[in-house]
Amino acid sequence: MTDEVDLAFDEHGRLPAIAQDADSGAVLMLAYVTPEAVARTRETGRAHYYSRSREELWEKGATSGHTQAVEEIRVDCDGDALLYLVDQRGGACHTGYESCFYRTLDGETVGERVFDPDEVYE
Numbered sequence: 001m002t003d004e005v006d007l008a009f010d011e012h013g014r015l016p017a018i019a020q021d022a023d024s025g026a027v028l029m030l031a032y033v034t035p036e037a038v039a040r041t042r043e044t045g046r047a048h049y050y051s052r053s054r055e056e057l058w059e060k061g062a063t064s065g066h067t068q069a070v071e072e073i074r075v076d077c078d079g080d081a082l083l084y085l086v087d088q089r090g091g092a093c094h095t096g097y098e099s100c101f102y103r104t105l106d107g108e109t110v111g112e113r114v115f116d117p118d119e120v121y122e
Contacts, residue, residue, distance in 0.1 A: 008080040022085040028092035029100040066090030
């Protein structure tokens, strides 16, 4: 038998959620979730996040078609961060890269651009 884990949302009602490719283990992106985003993700099996800049819930890939099917959601030891293990279709980063972590701190590009954002987000 398992018990539902209590999540420790911050004062704004959010938690960071890391999306990781379930097969390769590559870290794809970091976004924030609200209780509603977590509930929608669990209901649909598709990653939902909360946009802090737009102040709204969003489904990953709803505009671009670059979706994340969530295979499993893990919770860290403090309940204040989530890990979405996903099947990523297309690029995870809105800038066109496979992962949002495509640069080093020195500015070197180490990732691969997999789509043109100007064509996707017209």
